[in-house]
Amino acid sequence: MKIFPAIDIYDKKAVRLFKGDYANMTVYSNNPVEIALDFKNKGAHFMHVVDLEGAKTGETPNIEVIKTLVNAFDGFVEVGGGIRSMAVIERYLSAGVNRVILGTSAVTDREFLVSALETYKEKIAVGVDLKDGMVAIKGWTEKSALEGFAFCKELQELGVKTIICTDISKDGAMKGANHQLYKRLKNELSIDVIASGGVSNLSDVERLKEIDLYGAIIGKAYYTKAINLEQALQVAK
Secondary structure (H helix, E strand, O other): OEEEEEEEEEOOEEEEEEOOEEEEEEEEEOOHHHHHHHHHHOOOOEEEEEEHHHHHHOOOOOHHHHHHHHHHHOOEEEEEOOOOOHHHHHHHHHOOOOEEEEOHHHHHOHHHHHHHHHHHHHHEEEEEEEEOOEEEEOOOOEEEEEEHHHHHHHHHHHOOOEEEEEEHHHOOOOOOOOHHHHHHHHHHOOOEEEEEOOOOOHHHHHHHHHHOOOEEEEOHHHHOOOOOHHHHHHHHO
């Protein structure tokens, strides 16, 4: 299983939100590059980055920071946050990003999703954020009419190769991941599933590895030192 330590960027700083709430933001570093280098030095080869300002604007306000992160980390980098145009996808891929994550746009603009998949294939992942079993959109502020598992199956049929699935109730809460959810996704889908939200201790990592998931994102647990990244990487091997 691949471990994706995460950096969320806001105002060029590394931050974490609690359950996606911008009003509940903790700044962990004024220098995200130092964090990317720490990931690298601890042996990580994959990194998950979210531009929280981009999520609001649909643009790439932190593209220069992300370029610096890509160069410093020198591994596989995926980026999400308000990606809703081909121009923005191209901008990120040209900056050295390996995979971009579509969120709300994959739900609300099927034509864009299909075009992106046709053009960029496996370089497109989709973030599936679940609230009470339904797909949430617009920074988790709205529930769509789409049932989570049905949507994931639809994505698979469209040719999506990777989904990043978040149980919103678990995100940043440090209460463990939703293992039942990931087990069901693993059993019902033949695409790569990355667990996001609530991975808060080494036991979580062990259980997700036992499910044989493709990957797991470690966010707040890294910043609060609840998870030792080197140990997590060893457990996931």
